[in-house]
Amino acid sequence: MAVAPPRPKGPALNALRAFEAAARLGSFAAAAEELSVTPGAISQHVKAVEAWSGVALFRRRAQGVELTEAGRQVAPVLANAFDGIGEATRMIREMKPRATLTVAALPSVAQLWLYPRLAAIRAALPGVKLSITALETPPNLRRDLFDLSLFPREPDDCPEGVVLAPDEIFPVAAPQVAARVRASGDLKAETLLNDESWSSDWPDWAANEGSALPDLTDAPRFSLYSLAVAEAEAGAGVLMGHGFLLERQLADGTLVPLYTRRHPTGRVLVLDRPARAKGDLARLIALLSGAIPEAASG
Secondary structure (H helix, E strand, C coil), X not given: CCCCCCCCCCCCHXXXXXXXXXXXXXXXXXXXXXXXXXXXXXXXXXXXXXXHXXXXXXXXXXXXXXXXXXXXXXXXXXXXXXXXXXXXXXXXXXXXXXXXXXXXXCHHHHHHHHHHHHHHHHHHCCCCEEEEEECCCCCCCCCCCCCEEEEEECHHHCCCCEEEEEEEEEEEECHHHHCCCCCHHHHHHCCEEEECCCCCHHHXXXXXXXXXXXXXXXXXXXXXXXXXHHHHHCCCCEEEEEHHHCHHHHHHCCCEECCCCCEEEEEEEEXXXXXXXXXXXXXXXXXXXXXXXXXXXX
16 A cells, blocks of 8 residues: 655745745835735745745844844745746747837836837837836746846846836926026025926936925826826926936927936936847847947837
């Protein structure tokens, strides 16, 4: 008679994944955002791993969590393991030719930078379809099944990415509004439009200019930068422009800079891509990075 005793069980894969994300990001909240769960779920998963092992992996403090020595030893091993799973999944997916390439982008980048280039991309890559997902934070291409991502980032955040443009800010307005603004002091009489994602734009610009701003408490705020751009084009107020997002508006003259100076934010628009790319994906990367001129504009 065959004997089949129960085998020892390890912690659930989802629990290990939650610990790895929390360890890598240094926060239960950030891990929850990446894995699309609640911080409480991350906490319960980590507690499950700790209960199974009998080893504390995090120290809980009032100001947040930090890894214990045991957690620091385990975290890079798990990170490599999940990176390996992501790489294997990507390899399996790429074994069959795909007609659809997937791109993740910040909403404003998808709407204002990528969309004007889609017609040229379709013409250059006939038969290839693009699936575009708007996200607030960059995906991890070693784990998430996106082919590419387009996000403004700190240069060191993605050292292997392709830098497409610097992120420079400067006030812009419709021509009829810009005609009223001769000096920074004139902004006090204008409506200043604000984007929620870049809420520090106006204070940062004012600090660089050495200018005082009016109270922004009741200023119009937009969760989509493209809506703020549309309002600025309609003459509803002055917007803090991001140069790489406003190429068409500046070229058409629907928005004009109020001053000549531009201030770098320290970020750059980065095209993140897998370490290996071939065929249509390699050509799409070349198109977006400007190596092939037909995608330079729509």
